[in-house]
């Protein structure tokens with residue numbers, strides 16, 4: 001029986017491996033020891049805590065580049081009818097408690113879910129009070145709160161919010177603010193692709209991002225943020241990766257009936273295709289809104305969005321992944337990555353080397369022209 005370098009059999013089902021199965025890639029991560037007091041605090045705070053790790057091969061010229069990421073998924077603690085300021089403050093308190101536990105677990109980079117300071121009210125198509133949740137990315141109350149957390153715990157914080165851009169006519173954006181572990185703001189990035197599907201009426205509220213595909217150099221590696229619906233767009237992942245991202249976070253808000261069958265595949269595929277780690281984060285719970293709305297599908301008006309199914313996970317460039325967090329509980333997923341695995345997988349598969357980007361750049365430049373005629377050859 002062939003064995004992996006760590007002595008374990010290659011395959012669980014006990015037959016000789018096929019030739020293409022020889023590359024020693026585990027389907028799953030290993031479990032990571034986390035301090036007992038972290039589990040106690042999570043239990044007391046009523047949220048799930050999981051720890052996992054990915055291995056990379058030892059190298060002669062580089063030391064392992066270990067980094068711990070924390071993914072947070074949570075319900076909105078107060079009903080959507082509660083005053084805006086109370087909802088925001090309840091969410092700040094909830095996140096603060098989870099970040100304390102992340103700090104006990106040695107997390108270096110933490111990412112919260114999409115639009116984490118508010119209920120996901122874009123299904124309603126109403127403006128007030130939902131637009132009142134929008135804040136300045138530079139000096140809003142949430143950014144200042146995250147700066148304090150980042151400095152206190154020496155942790156990079158990724159804070160996806162609804163942004164109000166005062167300097168540009170009060171335009172709203174779906175933005176992730178990236179705060180360095182020093183507490184300084186590293187910059188911001190905006191959601192590039194806006195859903196026009198089901199109850200995700202997000203184009204009513206904010207514009208398509210205009211900041212391209214920035215990558216943030218942190219003390220713990222190069223990171224990027226592909227917000228929610230952007231995960232359906234392979235070119236979006238690709239551009240972050242081309243710009244050097246080693247870890248791409250995907251803070252999301254999505255519901256079971258729409259996307260649960262896609263969820264385990266998309267971020268995982270992106271990790272493989274781009275030789276990087278991907279971190280898929282989804283909120284949990286059901287959110288009810290004061291007024292009825294319709295979904296434009298002929299069905300009855302209703303007041304809820306459906307079920308946000310959580311299941312946050314991390315995928316590695318070798319195709320392995322962690323288990324997902326719960327489908328319905330708040331949770332913190334702590335994962336240790338060795339960033340050396342990105343280049344190791346790049347050297348094995350060479351997707352960047354074989355990508356033929358120049359050919360696609362040329363063909364796409366032609367295909368987007370109004371007078372383009374696709375080369376369909378006929379008899």
Ligand SMILES: NC(=O)NCCC(=O)O
Pocket residue numbers: 114195200227228229230252253254255258259
């Ligand atoms: N928030 C958001 O973009 N959701 C769209 C639905 C999905 O991408 O699954």
